[in-house]
Amino acid sequence: MNLEGRKITVNKSREDLVAMLKKPEDYRHLMPESLQNFEAREDGFKFSLKGMPEIALKIENVTDNEVVLKSASSSLDFSLTGNLNDAGENKTEVQLLFHGEFNPFIKMMVEKPLQNFINALTDNLEKL
Template sequence: MTVIQNSTLINKPLSEVYQFLADMNNHEQLMPENIYNWTSTQDEARFTIKNMAKLALKISERIEDKELVSVPVEEAPFPITLRWKIDPDSDTVTKATFIIEAELNMMMKMMASGPLQKLVDFQVNRLKEVLG
């Protein structure tokens, strides 16, 4: 299992960060520019990663003000889980951690680890920008 993650502190209360992340419609704002054909509902998102793959994700688990877990709806290039964990740092500051867990063979790990880490870093930074 390959685990890729990054965290940031956001100057918003925990519940506000959770509410934003709990709606897949908001996740388009966190995506890099190589993502297109985005369609979403509150629970699902479908999009294309330029020169790579089409992906459809759904929120499979919600733990109020703690964690959101997304998994592929359709077959993905490899088994993958996306997880947002949020913890209070104080009453007005939330620590958000984005974790990608992927089953990668050695070849896929060499090819995918870099892009997946960039995606995690980008989304964490965008979440901080979007929520201020």
């Protein structure tokens, strides 16, 4: 299953945004309002949203143009990638891409909540 967030422009330089996204604790500021629990870890974070199970993500890879978060659970195989491109002085174009391997039943259950989550992350990134 593949989902895409809309392309946005963030009022931060790519370097500043990459530096922020390397720190697990900084992801708290990007979470939706329905956040119930957030715990930063050394290599990632775990969180729970109202009406959803707890999700643990590890920061898999951070480069100048890409941030990759992967599921820390062996039972769920998915990644969330943020593509970062310069968009002028102190501006960065960002697009979030989700890729997950789910059976059709799970896909049907999680597709809409995941798209809403990606949209909320995108909206919060845009406010930075």
